[in-house]
Amino acid sequence: MSAVRGEFSSRFGFIMAAAGSAVGLGNIWGFPTQTASNGGAAFLVAYLVLAFFLAYPALMAELMIGRHGQANAVVSLTKVSNKPWQKHFAFIVGFGGILCAGFILSFYAIVAGWMLSATAQPIAALAGADAASTWLSEQSLTRNVIFTLVFIVLTIAIISRGVENGIEKWSKRLMPALLGILFLLIAYVLTQEGAMEGLKAYLLPDFSSIFDTQLIVSALGQAFFSLSLGTSVMIIYGSYISKKENLVSLGAYVTLIDVFIAFVAGLLIIPAMYVAQAQGVEIFSASGKLLSEDTLVFQVLPALFEGMGSVGLFVGFAFFALMSIAALTSSISMLEAPVSYAVERFAMKRIQATWVIGALIAVVSITIVCNLGALFGLVITLTTKVAQPLLGLMCCIFVGWIWYRNSLLQAIQQGNPEVQTTLFWKIWPWYTKFVCPIAIGAVFVHSLLS
Numbered sequence: 001m002s003a004v005r006g007e008f009s010s011r012f013g014f015i016m017a018a019a020g021s022a023v024g025l026g027n028i029w030g031f032p033t034q035t036a037s038n039g040g041a042a043f044l045v046a047y048l049v050l051a052f053f054l055a056y057p058a059l060m061a062e063l064m065i066g067r068h069g070q071a072n073a074v075v076s077l078t079k080v081s082n083k084p085w086q087k088h089f090a091f092i093v094g095f096g097g098i099l100c101a102g103f104i105l106s107f108y109a110i111v112a113g114w115m116l117s118a119t120a121q122p123i124a125a126l127a128g129a130d131a132a133s134t135w136l137s138e139q140s141l142t143r144n145v146i147f148t149l150v151f152i153v154l155t156i157a158i159i160s161r162g163v164e165n166g167i168e169k170w171s172k173r174l175m176p177a178l179l180g181i182l183f184l185l186i187a188y189v190l191t192q193e194g195a196m197e198g199l200k201a202y203l204l205p206d207f208s209s210i211f212d213t214q215l216i217v218s219a220l221g222q223a224f225f226s227l228s229l230g231t232s233v234m235i236i237y238g239s240y241i242s243k244k245e246n247l248v249s250l251g252a253y254v255t256l257i258d259v260f261i262a263f264v265a266g267l268l269i270i271p272a273m274y275v276a277q278a279q280g281v282e283i284f285s286a287s288g289k290l291l292s293e294d295t296l297v298f299q300v301l302p303a304l305f306e307g308m309g310s311v312g313l314f315v316g317f318a319f320f321a322l323m324s325i326a327a328l329t330s331s332i333s334m335l336e337a338p339v340s341y342a343v344e345r346f347a348m349k350r351i352q353a354t355w356v357i358g359a360l361i362a363v364v365s366i367t368i369v370c371n372l373g374a375l376f377g378l379v380i381t382l383t384t385k386v387a388q389p390l391l392g393l394m395c396c397i398f399v400g401w402i403w404y405r406n407s408l409l410q411a412i413q414q415g416n417p418e419v420q421t422t423l424f425w426k427i428w429p430w431y432t433k434f435v436c437p438i439a440i441g442a443v444f445v446h447s448l449l450s
């Protein structure tokens, strides 16, 4: 194992990094579009409940395992195991999570590549390079390959610099930029005609659909994806937190920021769709359902920006820059999962490990780009709908059933000596033991059956 492990240098640094991982395309794209197509505010309510009552306890389980183990996911899970079969199980869950993170990155980089090219497009238009601008705005194999690779190289460039100089430094820069752009865009969109109707659709619940199981399945999947659970990423970020920090409150901050940004992104995207509608752009299909997610982002919104005239170029640039930044602070966490494993397990140099693993992921990405129809949806379903909930559930089992209670208490007391007397300690252990596995399992089985 390498002698010196990285560590986040400050509380703020960790919060920005973990929130950076959590806040991504899932929040700014996935959440608003899912909300819009699942009954508006009803989805929002289900999401809030599930995020706080299922995803937060699961996030705490992963952060605890990582901080206790102070190592990559496989070693950290092994450290809480006692019997030989548990150690095998630890390997399967830890390594499975690392693979899952790699596969998630391989499709995420494609979507992020679309965002990058959409960011470059207004610049080309402004410079009067019409041919380039058209090329950037149309789907093509060459464009997709180039921008996917550019995005992966950006991710590699940050991760090869390590925890403090790479992840932490860039998260501290990019996250505030993201917030700034987000609020400016909201302020602008809300002044446009049609925005208020969008706000109503977003904030006034149609409660008839709130107990729709499909809605609940989607909301839980969204919450797990959004908190980056089940892929060992949060175990690794947990392992870079100092033992002086209070994990209970750190995890709560990360959950709050993540949910807050998803909510705020809804204030941008949903009104923007209705503004586009007021300008004559179709947003509902003939059957009255909202158009699919990528149509919304890559056709409806650009049509909206175009309708704004030259201001639209700036707004479009800001919008897609926002998406690209969100994607980058998330993708670095996905790459960190396999890289930290390779560095510690095979004593590789970080820079070497980052480039080798980055190249492997690029190969997978390009294979997907070349077979978009057959592979893209498949990889997304397998990783986010199957692997993530299952692995997240296993982490709860490690904390609830395998880890000795005394040792767990000692681990959580570090940085939080009073925890034994708090409500958190009274509820969380049995909650993680019974409620989380059963609830996650039930939702998972339901999603397989439907």
Ligand code: TRP
Binding pocket: 021, 022, 023, 024, 025, 026, 027, 101, 104, 225, 226, 227, 228, 229, 231, 233, 330, 331, 333, 334
């Ligand atoms: N949470 C991010 C989002 O909302 C995506 C993400 C980052 C992720 N790291 C992850 C998802 C690890 C699953 C696993 O977009």
